[in-house]
Amino acid sequence: MESRELFLHGSRVPDAGPDGELMTLNMGPQHPSTHGVLRLELKTDGEEVAQVRPHIGYLHRCFEKHCEKLTPPQIVPYTDRMDYLAAMNNNLGFAIACERMMGLEVPEKVEYMRVIVAELNRIASHLIAIGTFGLDMGALTPYFYCFRDREMILDIFEEVCGARLLYNYIWVGGLSHDFQDDTDDKILRFCDHFDKRLDTELNPLLSFNKIFVKRTANVGVMTPEQAWSMGASGPSLRGSGVDFDLRRDDPYSVYDRFQWKVCVGEGLMGTVGDCWDRHWVKVLEMKESVKILRQAVAARPKDGDVKEKVPTRVKLPAGEIYCRTETPRGELGFYIVSSGGNQPERVKVRPPAFCNLSVIDEISRGALIGDVVAILGSLDIVLGEIDR
Amino acid sequence: MDFAALVQHLRAALPDAVLEEHPEAFSPWILVRREALGELALLLRDDPALDFNQLMCLSGAHAPSTDADRLWNVLHLFSVRHGHKLALKVVLDAADPACPSVAGVWATADWHEREAYDMVGITYTGHPDLRRILCPDDWQGHPLRKDYVAPATYNGMPLD
Amino acid sequence: MNLPIERHEDGNILLTSAEWLVNEALARSIWPMTFGLACCAIEMMAAGAGRYDIARFGSEVFRPTPRQSDCMIVAGTVTMKMASRVKLLYEQMAEPKFVISMGSCANCGGPYWQHGYHVLKGVDRIVPVDVYIPGCPPRPEALLEGMELLRDIIRGKKPRQAVAARNA
Numbered sequence: 001m002e003s004r005e006l007f008l009h010g011s012r013v014p015d016a017g018p019d020g021e022l023m024t025l026n027m028g029p030q031h032p033s034t035h036g037v038l039r040l041e042l043k044t045d046g047e048e049v050a051q052v053r054p055h056i057g058y059l060h061r062c063f064e065k066h067c068e069k070l071t072p073p074q075i076v077p078y079t080d081r082m083d084y085l086a087a088m089n090n091n092l093g094f095a096i097a098c099e100r101m102m103g104l105e106v107p108e109k110v111e112y113m114r115v116i117v118a119e120l121n122r123i124a125s126h127l128i129a130i131g132t133f134g135l136d137m138g139a140l141t142p143y144f145y146c147f148r149d150r151e152m153i154l155d156i157f158e159e160v161c162g163a164r165l166l167y168n169y170i171w172v173g174g175l176s177h178d179f180q181d182d183t184d185d186k187i188l189r190f191c192d193h194f195d196k197r198l199d200t201e202l203n204p205l206l207s208f209n210k211i212f213v214k215r216t217a218n219v220g221v222m223t224p225e226q227a228w229s230m231g232a233s234g235p236s237l238r239g240s241g242v243d244f245d246l247r248r249d250d251p252y253s254v255y256d257r258f259q260w261k262v263c264v265g266e267g268l269m270g271t272v273g274d275c276w277d278r279h280w281v282k283v284l285e286m287k288e289s290v291k292i293l294r295q296a297v298a299a300r301p302k303d304g305d306v307k308e309k310v311p312t313r314v315k316l317p318a319g320e321i322y323c324r325t326e327t328p329r330g331e332l333g334f335y336i337v338s339s340g341g342n343q344p345e346r347v348k349v350r351p352p353a354f355c356n357l358s359v360i361d362e363i364s365r366g367a368l369i370g371d372v373v374a375i376l377g378s379l380d381i382v383l384g385e386i387d388r
Numbered sequence: 389m390d391f392a393a394l395v396q397h398l399r400a401a402l403p404d405a406v407l408e409e410h411p412e413a414f415s416p417w418i419l420v421r422r423e424a425l426g427e428l429a430l431l432l433r434d435d436p437a438l439d440f441n442q443l444m445c446l447s448g449a450h451a452p453s454t455d456a457d458r459l460w461n462v463l464h465l466f467s468v469r470h471g472h473k474l475a476l477k478v479v480l481d482a483a484d485p486a487c488p489s490v491a492g493v494w495a496t497a498d499w500h501e502r503e504a505y506d507m508v509g510i511t512y513t514g515h516p517d518l519r520r521i522l523c524p525d526d527w528q529g530h531p532l533r534k535d536y537v538a539p540a541t542y543n544g545m546p547l548d
Numbered sequence: 549m550n551l552p553i554e555r556h557e558d559g560n561i562l563l564t565s566a567e568w569l570v571n572e573a574l575a576r577s578i579w580p581m582t583f584g585l586a587c588c589a590i591e592m593m594a595a596g597a598g599r600y601d602i603a604r605f606g607s608e609v610f611r612p613t614p615r616q617s618d619c620m621i622v623a624g625t626v627t628m629k630m631a632s633r634v635k636l637l638y639e640q641m642a643e644p645k646f647v648i649s650m651g652s653c654a655n656c657g658g659p660y661w662q663h664g665y666h667v668l669k670g671v672d673r674i675v676p677v678d679v680y681i682p683g684c685p686p687r688p689e690a691l692l693e694g695m696e697l698l699r700d701i702i703r704g705k706k707p708r709q710a711v712a713a714r715n716a
Contacts, residue, residue, distance in 0.1 A: 029633055032582050032612040036589070037630055057522040058630040059586055062664045064507070064532060069663050078659065084587035101414055128590070147597035154594075165590055165685050228441050228468070231496030244468060321414035322445060322464045322475065333445045335462065346532075350445035358499045384586050387522055387627075523666060524629045531665055538665035542628045545668060 022050050025369070029058045035132065035376065036383030040360075042369065049372055052364045054357055059387040067347035072098050072172050072314040075347070080166040082349065083385035085128055088121040089327035090385075091170035096252055097323035097334040098172040101316050106309050110174050111254045112300040116187065117160070117169065118253075119289040119296070123194070124153045125328035126282045133279060133377040134206050137215050142206040149197060152190050159183060173310035184297050191290045198287060207276075207283055216279060217270030220363045220375035224273070230362070231355030234330025235285065236379055239265035239278035246326035258295045260288045275378035282380070285328075316344060329353050329380055351385040389437070389472050391416040397438065401431055415464070417475035422487060425478055426514070429493040432465060432474070440465040440474065443494035448504025450482075450533045459510055461487045463497075480510060482533075489515040507532040574618065574644065575699040577606040581617035583637070585624025588651035588685045592623045595688035605695060614640040619698065620675075621691075625653035625660060626668040638675045646701070648694050649677045652684040659684065679707075 023046070028039040037058035043051040063082060067075050072094075079094045080087035092114055099106065106114075131146030154164045161169040161177050169176050206212055222232065227240045237244060245262040247255040263284035265277030316338035324333040330352030337346040356379045364372050389397065395409045395418060405424035410417050420428060432440040442465065449460040461478040478487055489512035491498040501512045502521040509530035512518055520527060529536055541547055554563040584592055595602045596610060611617040614637045626634055638647065649671050652658030657669030671677060678701055681694040697707040 029630060030583060030612070030637060037585055057520075057524070058627060058633075059625060060522040060627055060629065060666045061586075061625050061660050062531065062666050065665065066660070066663045068532075068534075081587055081659070084590060128593075144598045147594060148599070151594070151597075151599050164594075164687065165587060229495040231443065231494070249471075319414050320417070320462075323415075324444065331444070333464070335445055335447050335464065337449060337451055339451070345451045346447075346449040348445065348447040348449065350447075354499065355496050358496065536665075543632065545628065545631055545673060547628070547665065548669070 027372070029055075032136075035381055038357075038376075038381070038383055038386075040372065040376070042372065044369060047368050049364050049367050049369060052361045052372060054360060056354075056357070056383070056386050059383045061384075061388065063349065063388040064347055067344055069343060071342050072316065072344070075344075076171060077166070077168040080168060081384060082351065082388055083327060083329065083332070083353070083382050084165060085382055086121050086125040086328045087166050088117045088170060089125075089325065090332065091167065092118050092253070093323070093325040093327070093332045093334055095170045095172050096325060097321055097336055098314060098316060100323055101319065101321050101336065101338065102172075102311075102314070104173055104309060104311070106174055107301075107304050107306075108254075109301040109304045110306050110309070112296050113175060113179065113306065114170055115253055115255065115258075116293060116296045116300070117157070117167075119292050120153050120156065120187070120190075122289050122328045123286050124150045126286050127153075129282055129328070129380040130202070130206065130279065133380075134212070136373050136377040137212055139206055139209065139212060142202060145197070145201055145205065149194055152193065156183065156186050156190065159186070171307075171310055172314045174308065175306040178306050184300070187293060187297055191293055195287070195290055198283060203283065207280065213269050213276060215370070216275035216374050216378065219270075219275045219367060219371045220378060221271045222273045222359060222363045226359065226362055227273075230359045232330070232359050233352050233355065234326065234328065234380075235278050235281040236330065236356045236359070238263060239281045239378075240273035241265055241267075241277075246324060246331055250324065252323075252325055255292075257299070258292045260292050260295075263288060275374050278378040278380075282328075313342075315340070315342065324350070327352060329382065329385070330356060332385075349385075349388055351388065353379075353381040353383075354386045357381050357386060389470065391474075394438070394472065394474055397435075398428070398431070401435070402428055413475075415473070415475050417462070417477050420476045420478050422478050422480065425476075425490065426488040426493075428476070429463075429490040433493050437470075439467045439469050441468055442466045443490070443496050443500075444473075446490070446497050446500035446504065448508035448510045448532070450508050452534050457482050459485050459508055461504065461510055463490065482509075485510045486513055487511070488513055489518075491515055506530070509533065571702050571704065575606075575702040577608075578619045578646070578695065578698065578702075579617045580607055580610050580619045580621045580648075581614055581637070581641070582610045582612050583620055583622055583634075585622070585626065585630065586651075586653065588623035588654070588683075591685045591688055592621060592650065592691060595691045600688035600692065602692065602695070605692065607695065614638075615642065617641060618644070619646045619648060621648045621650050622654040622671045622675075622677075623650040625658060626671045626674075627666050628668060629666070631668050631674055634671065635674045644702075646678045646698055647671070647675050648679045648681065648691075648698060650681045650683075650691060650694065651686055652682065655680050655682060 022043040025042045029037040039055040041053040079090040127146040127150045131143040134142040224240045224242045227237045269276045318340035320337040322335045333350030335348040339345045405428045408419035444464040447462045459480045463476040465474045506520040654671045660667040679694045700707045
């Protein structure tokens, strides 16, 4: 068996074997490692992959058609269900798009609370991404640690808005509920608990685990040019060494008031842009989110009603807007066309995982079938958002 | 560059590509002549003063109350180096929904155009692999058209 | 405990019916198939994780293959594109097999019932369902309750009577 280095990207892409044919192997749509209902059609020469063709649409739930029949406040719960791991961030993207169109300014208190819940949800989403990534690699234990920490975040959400997974919390113009009296303390206690866990538990258990490193370093290398051209964003883009984060470079809400760092992959364990780098960017981003959380909780204004600017009727003025925010997966864009009526004329969602997934063919050429699982896990896709 | 300077630069380089400009919109956009889209896309990506290296989003739309029974192909572009944004729109008749593909310019347009074809019915000339992406391959009709009527059954399964 | 087990006069032999024994064994180790389609799958995963721990009820292993699983938990929206695969997987499962429909979407189409042109309005249109769990998404405790109702069905008890007896 030749050494791992031979299977670097592009170095040995298999062509048709001695009988002139490539084998077609189907992964999914029901598969433990496809992170949802995704079908990957692999063309392989034995174990080495020549082409990956993703087939999506198995979870196409007609979100954009619903948007044409519903008013913006009614659309908010549907945005939760697109990227169901980071529902707050979806709500936030849609609310900001509508507010920009309407020229609506929300109170400071609401802005800070939005950042708090969005960052908490970012941590929760990355925890699932990392836990299931380990699960795909065969590491069962980090999954339980990640879910344990995530349950603490879900407890906070449940106290604030009543729901664990799909919140309908960030409304156009404000929020649905105020924080309880002790929510700030609970968040700070979570930050103290979580800060230590990354370095004492998660990193030794998974990130620096020899087997995990061997399976993810130098696998699925994505160059910055490929990333930009194919529309990759979020940790998948930053894992390739690109220093770009919408919260800093195309700012929205009050992110520009906090001190935090954009995390970029540096090829610590292998090549810049490999699966390990994308994983490491998520780990570092969780630490930065904790920093933002502490600052936001400390600076949050406590007075005021979170619903004071929520209009009784949300009517979008005639026109069109494209507005993007940074979710845990990357750039989520809403293109809203309105003719001034009660319902939008057209809402198009640009999901980050849609573009992240389209990279998989290029970066899996020459990899082994087991590497395709690693690459897919590192891209962190959510089919609810890809298929809408 | 701000929007006015961008439009001026484009009009100077390709005189008859830009038909209208809308600086007052929430996301300023220009109306582009269909046949000029391919050349304009290459200019937008390769000209160092413009350098639009990211196609943020490509959407298909059918918006009859805004623009009587016409199909739109809308591109939203961003330049990382310069920090400017631009939106392009190509308006097509529903009877003749062919539009040049920009998948050769920005690779991400591949999947976005497949989705616009699936949902709205715009056919992209020059696209490497134009087939449905979200609906099944044997689905009839383009769901996001305003006059779309959903079928009663699909392969024997009831839809209502 | 009112179990249908008799003790033989020798003392060391227990007598019961094969049906009862097999049903008890099945009820105490239902192996679900990993069939998470959408958001409900995340709550199913949370049910499998540390806090709610479905393993203590015997469902330790979620088998990816239908050949080795007892129960198909349809967690999430079934779309037209996916429906034929759901049917195929159901047919590949070996008897005795059960289906739990988890969440609004699998029960009746959920929030997509009105304008969803690509959504199957309820998985019971293609496979027979034993237990329906309402919720969007149902809490992990609701899934555990649903599994408990399934256990009642396996043991031959009518689920409503069993719930009433437990709450009495």
